[in-house]
Each structure stands twice: as C-alpha cells, then as structure tokens.
Amino acid sequence: WRRCRMTSIRLGGTIGIIGGGQLGKMLAQSALRMGYKVAVLDPSEDAPARSTCHTFIHAAFSDFDALKQLCELSDVVTYEFENIDAHILRTLVNDYHVPQGAETVLTLQNRDLEKTAIQNSGADIVPYEKLAGKDQLEQFISNHGFPVIVKTTTGGYDGKGQMLIETEDELSTLDIPFDEAEWVVEKYLKLEREVSLTVARSVSGQVIHFPLQENLHKDQILYRTIAPARVDYMDEAKAAVDKIMDAMHFVGVFTVECFIDQDGRLYVNEIAPRPHNSAHHTIESCNISQFDAHILAILDHPMPDVYQHQEAVMMNLLSDDLDRLEDKLFTEPDWHVHVYGKNGRKPARKMGHVTVLTDDLENTLDKLEKNFIKGV
Ligand code: ADP
Ligand code: MG
Incomplete structure (x- = not known):
C-alpha cells in the first residue's frame, strides 16, 4: 500500500x-x-x-x-x-x-470455506456437508437423522437464507434453489446453551479476550446476551479460539459463536471478523468496549487487559419493539439505551439495544423479560 x-x-x-x-x-x-x-x-x-x-x-x-x-x-x-x-x-x-487484509474475511464470508478452515484448525464443528444436490441432502439425513438445517454459503445473516428440515414430509416438499445459490447442510443440534467469545488482536499481535457471553436466539436472531455466561466454558471456548487463531490471521476484533449441546460438548458455529451484537454490552460493562478495542487494534495501539465492572444483560430492540417500548425506554434509569437511527421497520430488523448492569441477575432478567415479551 x-x-x-x-x-x-x-x-x-x-x-x-x-x-x-x-x-x-x-x-x-x-x-x-x-x-x-x-x-x-x-x-x-x-x-x-x-x-x-x-x-x-x-x-x-x-x-x-x-x-x-x-x-x-x-x-x-x-x-x-x-x-x-x-x-x-x-x-x-x-x-x-x-490492516485486516483480505484472506481471513474472504474465507469467513463463505460458510463452506469457513467450516473447512475451522475444522482444519482442529476446533470441533457440527457435522456438515456442502450440497451438490437434493440426493446428497437425503444421504446426509440418512447418515445423521433429522433435524438438519440447510444454509446458503454466502450472504446469510440473522438466520436469513436458512431452512430447518425436521420431517420426511418437509424434506419431500422442500425445493432448494440450487441454481440460485450454493448450500451447506448441517446437523441441527438440541442446544443446551449458546455462547460467544469476543477477542481483539492488534496489528503487532497483542491479544485481549472479552468475557464469555451467553446468547439466547429467537427465530435464529439474537434476542438477549448475558455476560459473563452463567456456564463455565471459558477454557473450552478459549482453546477453540486459540486453535482458530493459529490457523487464521486475525487483526481487529472478532467473535467466535459456539454451541453447547445437551451432552455438554462445545462446537464452533461461526466466526464474525468484525464487532458482534453479543459484545455490545462491553460499551458499559467493561473497561474497554469491543469498538474501542477494534480501533486500537487496527491502529496498533496497545490495548488494556479486559476487566468487566459488573454483570450485564443486553436485549435487542427488533423491528417494532422500538415503537412498542418507546414510552418505556427512558423511564428505567438503569437501562442504557442505544437507538441506531434506522427508519424502516422490516421484520426482525435490529433497531437498537438496551444494556443493563446488575448485581441481581435473576431480578433483572425477570424485569426485562416482562418488558420485552410481546403483548405486554
Ligand atoms: P447467522 O449467520 O444467520 O448468524 P447462524 O449459523 O449463526 O447464522 O445461525 C443463527 C442461529 O440459528 C444460531 O445462533 C442458532 O441459534 C441457530 N442454529 C443455526 N444452526 C444451528 C444448528 N446446526 N443447530 C442448532 N441451532 C442452530
Ligand atoms: Mg450467527
């Protein structure tokens, strides 16, 4: 350059x-x-x-x-x-x-290349295959059983471009547009928990880790994050991330999303080579936010080790949540309100989020849940 x-x-x-x-x-x-x-x-x-x-x-x-x-x-x-x-x-x-270069993001923007790279790094991933056609999907299901999920290799986010297949009937009526996109199939796990680990790496190689985040998705889109996670998987997640970092070159902030299945095994789901929704809480809950860390990392300034002041809960404001909760948002003094400033209200569109720091997690979760569920 x-x-x-x-x-x-x-x-x-x-x-x-x-x-x-x-x-x-x-x-x-x-x-x-x-x-x-x-x-x-x-x-x-x-x-x-x-x-x-x-x-x-x-x-x-x-x-x-x-x-x-x-x-x-x-x-x-x-x-x-x-x-x-x-x-x-x-x-x-x-x-x-x-500073982030091209190769890491080019690998991660394609689900098939991404999964191959994660698998080659030695981290565990859910069984998957790139699909050439419907026959191969049927073969995959006869090997692994229902349910499975089919995802586009490129362009998907927030669950877009995904099809869950749970029964023979759904499989037989399903028409996958193979001429419009490339697809992968993977086993659909019964999840015990989802967690994510956000890491920043500077140009000269300094690495900092944020606390492990516990994520609840609804309809494949992030609904709520609790940090730190209530399950003790930091060591497993860090070990997976270390393998991935040995295999791929990261600069800036990135997040590794993980599944924990009902047998307690951790699998890497996907990697986002940019700031991530599940680490928005760091703005208020940590000595350095994921956004600050990203700027410092790409400018190659030293970063402080991460310290979290207080437990945090982050709730997304999706679509009409913003209108529904508008009168409520500023009546709760402990809600840190973020409104992104988008005009449209497409379904499931991320309009903002609320972060609450707490010493009484159960009570805070209860209260937020009462406010955020529809119909209240
Ligand atoms: P996106 O790129 O849209 O974030 P993901 O692959 O992360 O796509 O899927 C979004 C969410 O859908 C996941 O966080 C998880 O809740 C659910 N999901 C996706 N794949 C699986 C799977 N194989 N097993 C169980 N849940 C899954
Ligand atoms: Mg995801």
Missing part, C-alpha cells in the same frame, strides 16, 4: 469504514472520541453511521470507484460489512492500508 507502514496514524487522521450500519456507527463513535476523523461508505440513504462521520459516500458495496474514493481519503480502512467482493477487496488491500 502507498502510505508508509511505519508511520502511525496521527490524531485527526481518517479511519474509513466500509459499511454504515449500527456496527459502523458505534465504531465511528469510538474513533471520533479518540480524535480521529471518520469516512463511511454505505448503500443506504439512512445508514446509522451517516450521522457519525465526516464524509459519507452513498454507494453500493460493489461500486469499485466509490470504494477507492473511500480509501483515497482514509489513512486506514476497516469494515463492518464482511461480504465484500473478493476481487475488489484484494485490490484495495494491495493499494491501501487495510
């Missing part, structure tokens, strides 16, 4: 962020607080990070010229959106300062 690798980014230098969703917004807020300027590229007119940047480039992620423009005006470039075209990303990494 053109700028000298040894020159650190000065205060007032510009951090370019590909993607202006809530993750881009919260990254920008950290960067702004530290004294950097922010440039954001996003295809959406009302991208949340539009309000937290000096320069907003309104363009598609596939718009090569616009991405180059973002890089030209940035001293360092990062992303909150991981599905960037391979050819574009490789060119940007060659010509500009993109």
